Amino acid sequence: MSRSLVLRSPNDRWSVKLNVRVLLVTLALAVLLAISSVLALASGSHPTSFMDVLGTLANPAQSELALIILEIRLPRVIMAILVGGALGSAGLILQGLVRNPLASPDVIGITSGASAAAVLFLWLGGVTGTSLLLAPVAMGGAFTVALCITALAWQQGISPARLVLVGVGLAAALTAVTTLLLVLSPDSTAMNAYIWLTGSLYASQWHDVTALAPWLVVCWPLALIKLRHLDAQSMGEDMALGLGSALQGHRLLFLVLAVALAGSAVAYAGAVGFIGLIAPHMARRLVTSGHTGLLPIASLIGALILLYADWIGRVAFIPRDLPAGIFVAGIGAPFFVYLLYRLRRDLG
């Protein structure tokens, strides 16, 4: 039995039971994230030291590095954290919803929907290239596809198996559309699109941060509160209904949350894969807990993965800036193979 802490409000109307291990792990990860962020801020193609960073953060007006650290690096680091966190959470929700450890936003067609919309937009935009409308368009694509998937998979409710299969089918069709557009585009558009499809945080600016943050601010706490219903569902549908869970209503809510989180993340960072798949699993390796406890941990792990991947992409091949998506796959793949090996025995 894991140790837990119960917090009660003064008049005993509210109480929350917190798993001590979850708390400790969350705290440790948060500290790691903070330290890594500052170190990441101190690295880049232009050499800066740790003290430079602290100095600039403390006193922007007097630092000549302000532009580099505060306008170029800081938004990018924050975006990495937000996007990674959003993808990690979305992955956790989807895996719980579909009750399959191999589910992720990519499988369900969210990423392909956003990709197809983005590439279509780039193709139509032609020579004018990318613009500030790219992200909203991509998000629209993600939502539209998610809607189609739900509609197609809906037969007196959502069956997780059908959801996945429909998602796979739509994803394949959308990938075909994306490929077609890539093939027909002029070279510069095709390369822009391909980089987007791999997932890159290059040129993240403050307006991207302020556009993405609200999605997280709204969806993440909502997920945190409602996730206990996923635990109920994992015990079987009858049990869940018996425990007072509004089955279909909650399933729909979780789908919407997952799509909102993953869709907004992908809209700003491009089609970054794997994070939604492996972050929840790494979380489960660290703690045993219900979904509510896993959510902050999965989010933090997702944020860490993307932060490191982007860091490597920025500094390993100077002056070339490689898309973070490549390194996410580089980190993700070995872990993924190990994970699947372990799961052979646990699946069932």
Place this chain on the structure above:
Amino acid sequence: MLRYAGFILVATCLAWAPTASANNSATVVEHAFGKATIHGNPARVVSLYQGATDTAVALGIEPVGVVESWTEKPMYRYLRQDLQEVTYLGLETQPDLERIAWLAPDLIVGASNRHRTIYPLLDRIAPTVIPGNVYDFKALLELMAKATGRVARGKELLTQWQARVEDFRARIQRKLGDQWPQEVAILSFRADHARIYYAGFARSVLDELGFSAPATHRKEGWGIKLTSQESIPAMDAEAVFIFMDDDPAVLRTFDTWSSHPLWKNLQAVRQQDVYQVDPVTWNMGAGIIAANRMLDELYRHYNLEQPDLRECAQC
């Protein structure tokens, strides 16, 4: 919370930006993404695409930072000797923003099809101008001449170009007689497909020189990619200019396509008017120097004599 932090930081940075010294000669240059206010004559110029690098060199400026070239790395041979001291900024698709910032330039020139997303950042680093069209080397020349305060030099280059164009037109008309204007097609081969260019730098130069294009090539868009040798007849014209990279896979594709019977049936092939040209100046340079070198090549292919109309060392 983050939103406010963002605003505070932005405001601080703007306040910090050094105010211009009392140099009242501020030029306002209008470009594709807005207006840039340039104080004085920029000495430190950063170029984020090939056409701008080419034009800067023609105007007599050695940029402090340029992006790498796509072939003949790190910089095309025809520009290399004038760019000995430059800092390379990575690829055109994702130039290194930190390096650009640290170079503290006075002017940045970018491309509309690649740098729209980073334009706000660039504009904070230095006044940034973006020409509307990556192919239009004359508009680019005028824009950069105005932005760098070398308007006279720019005019000189344009006048020389104009003179050369007229000379070429006169000579080729004499040579070809009633076969002028000649219909020409612009083709390129890649490892797995062939291309016909309907628009672009080379096409616009040829149009200016008076060449015409086959009716099927007068369509919207940059061009088409052909994967099937059955479409070889679509390439037909009175003369054909081909450029391709020096890559074994590309050369093999070209061999396959050019030994196909349909290729041998092409009018240009039968008349032996197939010219292989330099891919760098025809497709990648996109500036006034590249245009002049393209014209040099055309004089050679058509065996026309060139008067020495060029005084600038670079053209």
Place this chain on the structure above:
Amino acid sequence: MLTSLLARTSGTLVCLGLLLVATVSSLVFGHIPVSLDMLAASLMDYDPGSLEHLVVRTERFSRTVTALIVGAGLATAGALMQTLTRNPLASPGILGINAGAMFFVVVGATLFSLTSPSELVWAAFTGAATAAFLVYFLGQQAGRGVSPVRTVLAGVAVTALFVSFAQGLLILNQDRFESILFWLAGSVSGRELEAILPLLPLFCLALLIALLLSRQLNLLGLDDDVIRGLGLRVGQVRLLIGLVVIVLAGTSVAIAGLIGFVGLIVPHIARGIFGTDHRWLLPLSAILGATLLLAADTVARLVIPPQEIPVGVMTALLGAPLFLHLARHVRAVS
């Protein structure tokens, strides 16, 4: 479903007829119009000076043959995979074999600078084998049956793995990028027949082995214990069929790039008409697969002449609605 011998034979003849129509269409339609009598003349009374005859003899002929081989190979591989994994949603595309072959070809082209088709074929084979092994490995469960969803997910995960690595390589070699794009999109045009010929013997051998094992394949749908009780060497048959699948799918990807859905949809259609007896199912999957790919390729040529839509895109656009229809009717197994 046709059950009697007579019905099945007539059905087969109809399918062969469709194949013939598709073949003729593939030879006739395209950027340069060729009429039927010109087609006949080009085959029997060849005139090298005639544009139409040239086109038919060179370009269209090689496309048709390629599409025939690749279509038959993919469809048969799909049918075999569906039987082998007892999963109606198995196919070379969904189960990651295509992606594995693709990744190894990209590695070969970028890191090892392989360019000749025969070298790339071996890269494709290795990739197909690796992916097949991975998915097989992941789809295993101690004791329990294999659920369709889990295998599909394993395949999707393996595909994501290989595709993202391939993407990474292509971004690192941006100058190579546009050279591979068309191959990645799937295409049957411009394949030199001289390059394909060396692969044919192995390909035909694989098909032959599959056909010879039809009886054994019919039994694979049963429980493992029952099969062994009937005297069938399950392990050996599975291994042999696995190799056959790798050869068929690997060859197809090596020749034509990524073409999806043919291996998925065609066996279902064949099964729907002719039942699950592999002695009928396999040959008819091959015939129908070839027909589908020929039809897709012909249509792909006619949409935006003189450009073509990559045939892999066409089959996906045609196949996805069918797949979605199938997916909706899968019983909820999780």
